């Protein structure tokens with residue numbers, strides 16, 4: 233358990249005393265007052281911020297960074313970080329009168345467990361429960377848990393438990409930013425023939441033909457798809473794979489030049505080195521969770537060179 237009002241040095245000392253794994257995992261600051269797990273194993277390195285339970289970096293041994301983090305990302309309390317894997321929950325996208333993509337990406341999560349398994353993978357379990365602040369924006373009782381497993385693959389499982397007495401509905405995303413050598417030489421495979429809503433065209437319905445390629449702003453919600461995707465990062469001569477369960481939509485996003493300019497936490501030209509391929513449950517296809525029930529969504533990311 234962490235507490236925002238504790239001086240960061242004490243908080244890091246407490247985290248290290250309880251959760252560090254000597255030679256594999258220790259805690260440091262990602263920004264002023266913000267604790268982060270720094271993971272170094274023979275298999276991979278990774279960083280996971282407790283604010284937002286956000287994976288900020290993952291790099292299997294011998295491979296260039298797989299996740300993209302903006303050169304102008306802001307590391308401050310209550311601010312979303314541009315890059316890595318923001319967790320969007322209990323809504324994905326805009327909601328009038330509320331912050332986009334829900335509220336958990338700017339909350340401080342509690343660390344529940346860290347483990348090192350026989351294969352040398354490090355696993356972190358982070359959690360968040362409802363409180364007065366969450367009730368004020370979303371009046372439901374919940375326990376949300378994210379398991380992050382760091383190894384030659386990166387595995388994330390986001391589990392929603394309904395701890396209340398009424399069914400609730402939600403949408404959600406593991407809003408993953410991938411690092412690519414050149415967006416113009418990047419294609420995303422696995423969505424051929426899939427219907428999508430094109431946000432750039434006011435959510436007009438359309439259908440994918442062949443792989444997704446990038447020649448301008450791209451913001452699409454691919455519906456009714458459980459398919460794995462493969463990002464062909466041709467410039468870096470590698471393929472990034474994204475397999476998933478518990479997710480019926482995939483979002484593909486690149487802001488391109490004009491939208492990038494409107495985002496202060498994107499450095500000029502950053503759009504050329506990133507693509508989001510997101511593991512999602514999106515409107516209008518809501519997830520319903522009954523009292524006492526749970527729903528899990530997972531992504532497994534790998535790299536082939």
Ligand code: TA6
Nearest residue numbers: 312325332333431451483485510
């Ligand atoms: O997933 C794509 C998207 O919803 C885009 O429409 C775009 O706005 C992006 O996410 C980033 O959202 P954010 O709230 O992090 O600026």
